[in-house]
Amino acid sequence: MSVWQLVAVGLVMLLGLVGVLAPGVPGQAIVWAAVLWWALADQTPAAWGVLIGATVVLLLNQALKPLLPPRRPGESGAPRKSLLIGGVAAIVGFFVLPVVGGIVGYVGAIYGAERLRLGSRGAGWASVRSVMRATGYSVLVELFACLLVAGAWLGAVILS
Template sequence: MGAWQLLLVGLVMLLGLVGVLVPGVPGRWLVWAAMLWWSLHEQSGLAWVLLVAATAVLLVDQAVVWLLPPRRLRGVGITRRMAAFAGAGAVVGFFVLPVVGAIPGFIGGIYGTERHRLGGHGPALASTRAVMRAAGTSVLVELFACLLVAGAWLGAVVWG
């Protein structure tokens, strides 16, 4: 697979990761489609194993998200800025503390945004709890699954 195709696969995965944070964009399916595209062009044992694993992870993710309470974005104060900082925190946390760092990074991004907006620790903590109850858990689960798939793909490209 050429370098430009790897770049395109990576960009589609990145778009999928951003899509998890944007309502209405099929983030997990963009990540899966990018993995499918790469696997069909790579055609190696590792590529097929990663495609099967990505499919399983994303199907389990979808089932878990369906079991969680529905997202209630209105009335909680979730903004695009908050979603951007939460997503960026999850990505940074994913690479700083591989895999498990996405969770504290996501929550830290929400807390940091609220701390800046509200000015104090107490109100920011209360707001972070409200956001996580309203929508954060389902977004976090979906983002974590997509980060696992994207991280596995990146590892296969770099070290495979």
């Protein structure tokens, strides 16, 4: 697989990760499609293993969705900008501090944005709790599943 194809797959995967944050965009499907594209072009055992793992992780995430609270961003009281900042920080945090950084980045960035907006530490934490109840858990679980897939793909590309 050429470098340009790998870059294109990576960009599609990044689009899927951002799509998880946008309501109505099938972010998981885009991430899975990027892994499928890579596996069909690469056709190594590692590529097929990542595709199988990605399929299992994303199907498990779909099975867990009914157990999580539905997304209701309007009920959190936080502006979309704070949620977007949290999502971007989760993506960056996942790769800076593998696995745990996604959660820390999401919650920490929402807290920081809300503290700046509201002006106090207590109000910032109250807003974080409200965001997590209204949208946070479902977004965080879906984003985390997609980040695991993206991390596995990146690891396989680097190691091969």
